[in-house]
Amino acid sequence: MCRLTIVTTAGRPDEQSLKLAELASQELNAEIISRQKRSVRKLAEIYNANIIVAGKNRFEYYAKGAEAPFFFHPNSAAFRLKRVARGEEEPLLTASAIQKGDTFLDCTLGIGSDSLLAAFAVGETGKVTGLEADKNVAFIVKTGMQTYDTTELPLTGCMRNIEVIHSTALEFLKKQEDASFDIVYMDPMFEEVIEESTNFEALRFAGDHIPLTDEWVKEAKRVAKRRVVLKAHYKSDWFEQYQFQRDGRLTAKFHYGIYIK
Known part of the structure; x- marks a missing residue:
C-alpha cells in the first residue's frame, strides 16, 4: 500500500514557494499542509506521510523516516x-x-x-x-x-x-x-x-x-x-x-x- 504524501513549504515561505507548493499539490494530487513552524520530521509523524517541501527554488522529498531529502541536481x-x-x-x-x-x-x-x-x-x-x-x-x-x-x-x-x-x-x-x-x-x-x-x-x-x-x-x-x-x-x-x-x-x-x- 502506498504511503500518503503531503506538500508543505519551507519555514518562511515566499510567493515562489507557495506557487511551487500548489504545483506539487496538483501534480501529485496531494494536500498542502501549512508548516506552522513544525519540523519535517514532526509533520511526517503527525500525518504518517512522505513530505514534499516546496522551497524557494527547488523541491525536496523526504520519504517517511528519511533523515536527508532527495532533490534534483545534475x-x-x-x-x-x-x-x-x-x-x-x-x-x-x-x-x-x-x-x-x-x-x-x-x-x-x-x-x-x-x-x-x-x-x-x-x-x-x-x-x-x-x-x-x-x-x-x-x-x-x-x-x-x-x-x-x-x-x-x-x-x-x-x-x-x-x-x-x-x-x-x-x-x-x-x-x-x-x-x-x-x-x-x-x-x-x-x-x-x-x-x-x-x-x-x-x-x-x-x-x-x-x-x-x-x-x-x-x-x-x-x-x-x-x-x-x-x-x-x-x-x-x-x-x-x-x-x-x-x-x-x-x-x-x-x-x-x-x-x-
Missing part, C-alpha cells in the same frame, strides 16, 4: 559530461554504443544522470525516455530537469530533451512495439551496497527498488532494436543468468553487461 552528470567533452571515455556511452539520433530508454531513471549522458550523446535528433517507478521521485526529477538553471552547468542543457514518465519498467515495456527503442538500459538498485557511494543514499531510501526479473529482461530484449545494457554490482550473477556480455573494469565496483541483437 552535478554528477555534469562532471561526467566534462570528461566526455575532453574526449575521455564514458563507460555507459561505450557500452551502449550510442549514436546521434538514437532512441534511448532508461528503465530506471533515478536521479537522471545516465539519461542526461544519453541525451547529450543522441543530440537534438535523438530521444531519451526515462522511467521512474516512484511517483514522488519522478515528479522531483521531471520538474528539476525542466527548471534547473543550465547556465551554471552549460553542457546539461540537454536535460530539457528527456521525457520523464512515471511507470515501472515492465508496465511500460509491455506496451511498446518490438524493436521500438535503439537501446534499452537497466540499472536496478544494486543487490549489494557500495559503501563508497554516498550520493545515492537519499534516493536509495526514497525510491521504489524493483529487482530484475526474467520477464523484465525478456521484454527489454524484445523492445530493443540494437542492444540492451545492464548495470550491476561487479559480484552480480545477473550478467551470466541473463546472457549479457560483461564489460568489466578492474577498479570499478559495478560493471556493464551488453546484449547485442
